Amino acid sequence: MSSATPWLSILLPVYKVERFLGACVDSILAQADAGVELIFVDDASPDGCAQLLHILQQAHPHQLHVIRHAHNQGVSAARNSLLDAARGDYLWFIDPDDLLEPGALAALKAVIDAQDPDLVMCDFRAFEDGSDGRARSARLAHVASFQGRSNCLQQDRDLLIQGLFKAGQFHPWSKIIKRSRWPQALRFPVGRIFEDLAVLPRLALHIERFYHVPEVWMAYRQSKGSALANLSAQRMREWVLALQGYGRELQASRPAPSAQTLFEVAHFCTRTFIRACKRRSSLGGTELTADLRQFLSLWQDSSPLNSRQLCLAYLYRGRSLRALQFIFWLLRTR
Numbered sequence: 001m002s003s004a005t006p007w008l009s010i011l012l013p014v015y016k017v018e019r020f021l022g023a024c025v026d027s028i029l030a031q032a033d034a035g036v037e038l039i040f041v042d043d044a045s046p047d048g049c050a051q052l053l054h055i056l057q058q059a060h061p062h063q064l065h066v067i068r069h070a071h072n073q074g075v076s077a078a079r080n081s082l083l084d085a086a087r088g089d090y091l092w093f094i095d096p097d098d099l100l101e102p103g104a105l106a107a108l109k110a111v112i113d114a115q116d117p118d119l120v121m122c123d124f125r126a127f128e129d130g131s132d133g134r135a136r137s138a139r140l141a142h143v144a145s146f147q148g149r150s151n152c153l154q155q156d157r158d159l160l161i162q163g164l165f166k167a168g169q170f171h172p173w174s175k176i177i178k179r180s181r182w183p184q185a186l187r188f189p190v191g192r193i194f195e196d197l198a199v200l201p202r203l204a205l206h207i208e209r210f211y212h213v214p215e216v217w218m219a220y221r222q223s224k225g226s227a228l229a230n231l232s233a234q235r236m237r238e239w240v241l242a243l244q245g246y247g248r249e250l251q252a253s254r255p256a257p258s259a260q261t262l263f264e265v266a267h268f269c270t271r272t273f274i275r276a277c278k279r280r281s282s283l284g285g286t287e288l289t290a291d292l293r294q295f296l297s298l299w300q301d302s303s304p305l306n307s308r309q310l311c312l313a314y315l316y317r318g319r320s321l322r323a324l325q326f327i328f329w330l331l332r333t334r
Helices: 018-029 049-059 075-085 104-115 157-167 195-204 233-241 246-252 259-283 288-300 307-316 320-332
Strands: 008-014 036-042 064-068 090-093 119-128 175-178 210-222
Touching: 008 018, 008 075, 008 104, 018 036, 018 049, 036 049, 036 075, 049 064, 064 075, 075 090, 075 195, 090 104, 104 119, 104 210, 157 195, 157 259, 195 246, 233 259, 233 288, 246 259, 259 288, 259 307, 259 320, 288 320, 307 320
Parallel strands: 008 036, 008 090, 036 064, 119 210
Antiparallel strands: 090 175, 119 175
């Protein structure tokens, strides 16, 4: 590896992606300059990833670095290892079954050089695994990762948090973060799914300058084995658990969040709560009531507004149907 500090570290957790890894790396190296380092964690992948990474590292010894876990620890532990190893001024987590769109790195470098933001957000497109690479619908051909002003440097943290929670796209591969803004204590929760939802909203509390580029820089491969596509009762609990305690952290942060920010976060937590309740109810079983009650307890420990405050906020905004839907599921937990 070069001794010079890279301007960007691209961080890739590797596990069972032998079929896709080569295409992902090619999409990056085709546009990466000497100031971009690629760091991989081979999380004890049982396929041919280790051999492929060895070949890639031999071909690009000054740009590629490979870390190997002795045993599989999961994507959170892999991302934490990548965080510890990264040397770049900016960090970009990319999943090795996805693709970096042509021109993305040059566009990112231009934003960084001109604006020096703490956070850059990009948009993405989604395509199904096994398809020809095209989105199955126009809606998925361009998915926004942020709702708010674009192509300008902003410093209003309320607008950042509101825009993130309105969009609801907390994938780490649509966020490029200045390494100096990442708190040492903030790590991905090991052994849990929805780890990105647990980390990215908390990271936003440490961002002062942000920039959204409304361009598709990432091509996201939708897998039939994704967490949202296969929600067991345990996965639903971890879904609602991801933001546990966030409401308190938000309210304790400075500057104090606005009423609209508190509402957007509470609304996001409530949508997750309702969706989890619906999906869990469809499974039935003797543990249904206990699980719904747990979902409510986790919602109460995640939302910055209590149930009365949220219902009043819904009514004030003319969203009485959402208030009634929320009340229905509150009653179902009794």
